[in-house]
Amino acid sequence: MSLILDDAERRRANDLLARFLDGYERNLDDTPIVPEIDRDTLQELMHEGFPATGTGVEGFFRDLDERIVPNSTAVSHPRFLAYVLGPPTGIAAYAEAVAATLNQNCNFWQLSPAASVIERTVIGWLASRFGFDQERAGGILTGGGSIATLNALTVALHARRPDFRATGLQAGRAPLVLYTSAEAHRCVDKAAGILGIGLDHVRHIPTDDRLRMRVDLLAEAVRADRAAGLEPFCVVATAGTVTTGSVDPLGEIADLAEAEDLWLHVDGAYGALFVLAEPVAEMFREIRRADSVALDPHKLLFAPLEAGCLLVRDAATLRAAYAYSSSYLTVAQDPLMHDYMDHGPQLSRSFKALKIWAALRTFGTDAFGSALTGMLELAGHLGRRVTAEPGLELMAPVTLTAVCIRLPGLSGPEHTTLLARLAEEGTALLGPAVVGGAHGIRVCITNHRTTRADIDAIVDRLAELSRA
Known part of the structure; x- marks a missing residue:
């Protein structure tokens, strides 16, 4: 028995795959955003196990068409607007197929020379968008922004405590303290818990009326912790909070971080890549002063999952945290290549860079700037329309593309019921929002297929329901 398709099977698989990709693209607008889940079918999938002799190519594509796709959320639908998750680019599926075929292990360069250069190229291009010194900066592609932030805080720990490997986190010294916004993504707390910093040593700084971290209160918290014998070591600013898209005052936070000797990490997983959109690019200029930045190419560069990114201003800090010697992985250094096993926690790594590189090469960088600018314009249009409707209310300023809306008079549970109704009737899949204690709904336009219509x-529909 062979694990290789013969000529006839390969031709059939190619034909069926082409039909699937073409059909999915053509029928997307008519596909239900949220599937009517067939629980009996999913129970079968869970319990039927794997056949001894296999179902063959035809059987796989039959399962795909009849059981998997009908029970999958249509995240590429133009009215899938619940989360910061856009549809992949048109070239993505082909790039992923090539990456799977080549199956490069992107750990040390001998196993993946072209992939090493392509990842280095993608990292260099991203770093240049934020004004990082190309000779000094570095980074690595990750599974997502949460992992990028975890890796960044690991690097920050090693930078603060160069003997960290030998002594551990808090051995006999003042506890380290981390600062972030009350609106920060939960990945900051999760990273602090995983790394042993402890949630008792995370300060959630209140925000202003634009939901941005208050730098005056940040300064007070740092002073208070120093007076209490603690050691402030890092501040995490947010460039695009997940609920409202607010951007912390990055320049002021950078000034404070510099004065107080704090590592500055910017969580830009949602918003930082709007630097490619000319109307708001200036908003992200001060990111150049950060020590590290988390990005998500699987959001605003529309790469298929997974594709996160960590950038650091000084690549040496990555190697200080993650480089370990081992005789069985030793290869001659090459100035053209990077050994990415020394830039992050993983050894085995997939060829994530190809799908990003392929899209940038295929469509050109201007196309991404245009797509992002278009989404910003749609968010502005949505905000204006909501403001003009007497039965609807904006819950926060529209900074990027997250628009939070409430129907005055509806409770939190009633807003939840409204979201379910919109999804069930096929109007849109939107998300919940809590802003300043008030409940509402959130439209997040990170979908390049979405139109003004x-x-x-x-x-x-919201206006109709509010009148009813």
């Missing part, structure tokens, strides 16, 4: 259809 889609936005108008959502507002028209």
Whole structure:
């Protein structure tokens, strides 16, 4: 028995795959955003096990068409607007197929020379968008922004405590303290818990009326912790909070971090890549002063999952945290290549860079700037339409593309019921929002397929329901 398809099977698989990709693209607008889940089918999938002789190519594609796709959320639908998750680019599926075929292990360069250069190229291009010194900066592609932030805080720990490997986190010294916004993503707390910093040593700084971290209160917290014998070591600013898209005052935070000797990490997983959109690029200029930045190419560069990124201003800090020697992995250094096993916690790593590189090469960088600018314009249009409707209310300023809306008079549970109704009737999949203690709904436009007609259809329906 062989694990290789013969000529006939390969031709059939190619034909069926082409039909699937073409059909999915053509029928996307008519596909239910949220599937009507067939629980009996999913129970079968869970319990039927794997056949001894196999179902063959035809059987795989039959399962795909009849059981998997009908029970999958259509995240590429133009009115999938619940989360910061856009549809992949048109070249993505082909790049992923090539990556799977080559199966490069992107750990040390001998196993993946071209992949090493392509990842280095992608990292260099991203770093240049934020004004990082190309000769000094570095980074690594990760599974997502949460892992990028975890890796960044690991690097920050090693930078603060160069003997960290030998002594551990808090051995006999003042506890380290981490600062972030009350609106920060939960990945900051999760990283602090995983790394042993402890949630008791994470300070969630209140925000201003634009939901940005208050730098005056940050300064007070740092002073208070120093007076209490603790050791402030890092501040995490947010460039695009997950609920409202607010951007912390990055320049002021950078000034404070520099004065207080704090590592500055910017969580830009949602918003930082809007630096490619000319209307808001200036908002992200001060990221150049950060020690590290988390990005998500699987959001605003529309790469298929997974594709996160960590950038650091000084690549040496990555190696100080992650480089370990081992005779069985030793290869001659090459100035053209990077051994990415020394830039992050993983040894075995997939060829994530190809799908990003392929899209940038295929469509050109201007296409991404145009797509992001278009989404910003749609968010502005949505905000204006909501403001003009007497039965709808904006819950926060529209900074990027997250628009939070409430229907005055509805409770939190009633907003939840509203979200379920919109999804069930096929209007849109939107998300929940809590802003300043008030409950509402959130439209997050990170979908390059969304049109003004889609936005108008959502507002028209919300207005109709508010009147009812």
